[in-house]
Amino acid sequence: MRPKPSIVRTSIAAVAGIALASLATPAFAALGGTADSVSTDTSVMRGMLRSIPQVQYDVQQITSSAVTVREYVTRGGQVFAVTWQGIAPPNFQQLLGTYFPRLQAAASSAHASQGPAAHRHFGIAQSDFVMQSAGRMGNFHGVAYIPSLVPEGVEVGQLP
Amino acid sequence: MKQVHCLIALLGSLTLAACGGGGGGGGSGGGGPTGATYTIGGTAQGVATYSSSGMVLQDNGGNNLTVASDGAFTFTTPVSSGGAYAVTVATQPTGETCTVTNGAGSASGNVTNVAVNCVSALAGGSNVAAVSVGTFPSDVMLQTFNVPIVTVKVCGTPVTNCANVQVLVDTGSSGLRLMPSTAITNLNLVPEADTRAVGNTLSECAYYADGYAWGGVYSATQVSIANETASSVPIQVISSSTAPAGCISNSPGGNHDLDTPDTFSADGVLGIGPATHDCGVSCTTSAIYYYTCTNAGACTATTVAAVTDEVTNPVTLFAKDNNGTLLQLPAIGASGIATATGYVAFGVGTESDNGIGTATILPLSGTQPQDQQPMYLSTSFNAANSDGIIDSGSNAYYFSDSSIPTCPDYTTFYCPASTLSLNAINSGGGAQSMVSFQIANFDTLAASMFYAYNNVGGTAPTINGTAYFDWGLPFFYGRTVYTIIDGSTVGTQTYAQGAFAY
Numbered sequence: 126m127r128p129k130p131s132i133v134r135t136s137i138a139a140v141a142g143i144a145l146a147s148l149a150t151p152a153f154a155a156l157g158g159t160a161d162s163v164s165t166d167t168s169v170m171r172g173m174l175r176s177i178p179q180v181q182y183d184v185q186q187i188t189s190s191a192v193t194v195r196e197y198v199t200r201g202g203q204v205f206a207v208t209w210q211g212i213a214p215p216n217f218q219q220l221l222g223t224y225f226p227r228l229q230a231a232a233s234s235a236h237a238s239q240g241p242a243a244h245r246h247f248g249i250a251q252s253d254f255v256m257q258s259a260g261r262m263g264n265f266h267g268v269a270y271i272p273s274l275v276p277e278g279v280e281v282g283q284l285p
Numbered sequence: 286m287k288q289v290h291c292l293i294a295l296l297g298s299l300t301l302a303a304c305g306g307g308g309g310g311g312g313s314g315g316g317g318p319t320g321a322t323y324t325i326g327g328t329a330q331g332v333a334t335y336s337s338s339g340m341v342l343q344d345n346g347g348n349n350l351t352v353a354s355d356g357a358f359t360f361t362t363p364v365s366s367g368g369a370y371a372v373t374v375a376t377q378p379t380g381e382t383c384t385v386t387n388g389a390g391s392a393s394g395n396v397t398n399v400a401v402n403c404v405s406a407l408a409g410g411s412n413v414a415a416v417s418v419g420t421f422p423s424d425v426m427l428q429t430f431n432v433p434i435v436t437v438k439v440c441g442t443p444v445t446n447c448a449n450v451q452v453l454v455d456t457g458s459s460g461l462r463l464m465p466s467t468a469i470t471n472l473n474l475v476p477e478a479d480t481r482a483v484g485n486t487l488s489e490c491a492y493y494a495d496g497y498a499w500g501g502v503y504s505a506t507q508v509s510i511a512n513e514t515a516s517s518v519p520i521q522v523i524s525s526s527t528a529p530a531g532c533i534s535n536s537p538g539g540n541h542d543l544d545t546p547d548t549f550s551a552d553g554v555l556g557i558g559p560a561t562h563d564c565g566v567s568c569t570t571s572a573i574y575y576y577t578c579t580n581a582g583a584c585t586a587t588t589v590a591a592v593t594d595e596v597t598n599p600v601t602l603f604a605k606d607n608n609g610t611l612l613q614l615p616a617i618g619a620s621g622i623a624t625a626t627g628y629v630a631f632g633v634g635t636e637s638d639n640g641i642g643t644a645t646i647l648p649l650s651g652t653q654p655q656d657q658q659p660m661y662l663s664t665s666f667n668a669a670n671s672d673g674i675i676d677s678g679s680n681a682y683y684f685s686d687s688s689i690p691t692c693p694d695y696t697t698f699y700c701p702a703s704t705l706s707l708n709a710i711n712s713g714g715g716a717q718s719m720v721s722f723q724i725a726n727f728d729t730l731a732a733s734m735f736y737a738y739n740n741v742g743g744t745a746p747t748i749n750g751t752a753y754f755d756w757g758l759p760f761f762y763g764r765t766v767y768t769i770i771d772g773s774t775v776g777t778q779t780y781a782q783g784a785f786a787y
Binding site (some may be wrong): 150151189190191195208210212213214215216217218219228229230231232233247248249257258259260261262263265266268282283284285 | 534537558563678749752755780
């Protein structure tokens with residue numbers, strides 16, 4: 126992982142102890158899913174899970190050798206955002222859950238248009254599903270979220 | 286010109302006599318009175334196309350005249366009627382070679398036909414290939430803007446069995462990838478064996494932000510461009526058959542299969558980025574890009590036995606000039622231009638034409654050792670630090686600025702009401718360099734249907750507080766951009782993770 130702004134690093138350090146304690150009961154779900162419906166993301170991604178509680182939401186982080194994925198869970202128990210950074214992209218079918226078909230549909234329609242195309246960049250901006258993705262071989266990063274579920278005052282781009 | 290001066294003089298309340306009087310050198314060409322003098326001048330072309338330094342012209346070995354832009358020029362010291370004049374280039378523009386035609390004679394009137402034409406100093410070099418923006422292979426129907434194309438010669442079996450392929454030249458990736466075609470099939474390229482599974486061959490799922498490219502890894506007996514040749518080059522031949530499910534499910538661009546010329550607006554991509562291998566040592570321990578496939582076509586994700594099995598930046602396998610590249614595109618106007626032609630040169634500081642000169646070298650950094658990505662510049666923009674890359678394979682500046690409106694139809698591009706002039710600072714390895722750039726309204730630009738624009742911008746995500754700044758092809762117009770490959774030495778300095786310089 127690359128260095129983060131110090132304010133974020135501080136917040137992660139401050140909750141490290143809690144994170145370790147949370148390892149025993151991992152609750153992990155795909156975008157839009159509930160934390161109750163414990164998914165198999167961790168095993169599918171062969172990653173290590175840790176939980177980082179914030180004021181308005183919890184962060185579930187899975188780190189594998191290829192990619193670090195974070196899922197952001199509201200106090201109501203719903204995953205409102207996911208981010209990824211790594212040398213390879215994550216398994217989006219797992220990560221986006223019921224929103225995965227949206228990615229497939231948007232990809233098809235975006236590239237079916239015969240207009241000028243964005244090379245190397247791809248985004249979805251629907252009223253109830255946003256995905257921003259960029260990268261190149263060896264370095265992928267992105268975020269997907271459900272606008273209506275984002276807690277008030279939380280800026281998605283600044284999620285820790 | 287003289288009339289204009291008179292008009293200005295008149296408006297300036299000077300007397301008309303002041304305007305008409307003096308000097309016998311006036312506009313009457315030829316046969317002036319004894320004692321008349323004539324001005325010496327002409328037209329300059331290409332002075333600022335590949336250089337910003339300007340040039341110094343001389344007449345008769347003196348009367349230095351600095352010319353920094355195209356158009357008419359006139360020496361300040363006239364010559365007497367019948368006097369000799371001889372125009373020469375005293376100082377060439379940095380990176381250009383200018384030649385004078387109609388430069389000498391005797392003046393029998395004002396001389397206006399001296400022509401000074403400047404071309405890139407790279408033109409004609411043995412280590413140099415032309416790069417075209419807006420000229421596409423015949424099988425590309427979807428012709429996107431800002432796609433730099435170069436011709437590469439790929440040889441299979443036997444080594445005399447070769448094809449010229451027009452590919453996108455890409456400083457943002459590493460390795461040669463070719464679209465499937467009959468011509469490529471006919472090369473009889475040798476599939477790369479998986480040395481740990483007898484009978485199996487290697488394939489790869491190469492991800493891009495907007496899709497994936499699935500296909501086999503092959504060894505090209507030779508890959509040549511300009512006068513440079515690499516032997517036994519691992520390349521990818523993209524397949525039109527269905528990719529494994531795992532390749533598709535991990536594609537950030539969904540099921541967008543990058544397996545036709547239209548998806549790249551080219552017949553392949555030549556990755557000449559700062560990495561030697563397309564994955565590096567990560568793929569020797571993680572099964573993320575590579576697959577092992579049986580004869581029957583059953584493919585399973587796998588690690589590679591060694592980084593040398595990976596698709597490799599062909600420049601690193603050249604016999605010489607193998608430490609990096611220069612990519613240079615001409616300066617163009619704010620409205621864009623239909624097509625543009627530039628150059629890619631091989632080697633940095635290895636030949637007379639590829640010296641790094643006064644370019645600022647920005648070493649890349651990352652948290653991983655050599656031959657592992659990611660590798661970044663640090664780009665400071667809007668008072669925030671971003672991870673920056675310089676990527677000729679991206680067709681716009683991609684960065685995050687929520688204050689700039691996006692276009693109503695193409696929501697990943699910016700459409701400001703009026704053109705914005707912006708600044709950012711790239712830094713790396715303790716060096717830094719400010720870049721001024723412009724972002725125009727993409728919808729307005731695109732209406733011209735040109736293929737070269739230097740002021741197109743698009744959005745990039747901010748993730749976990751880190752923004753990303755992709756200096757795409759617009760950055761290359763009017764610049765020479767050096768890419769130094771990881772582990773290479775330029776001069777006495779070795780760049781473990783590679784560097785960009787400009």
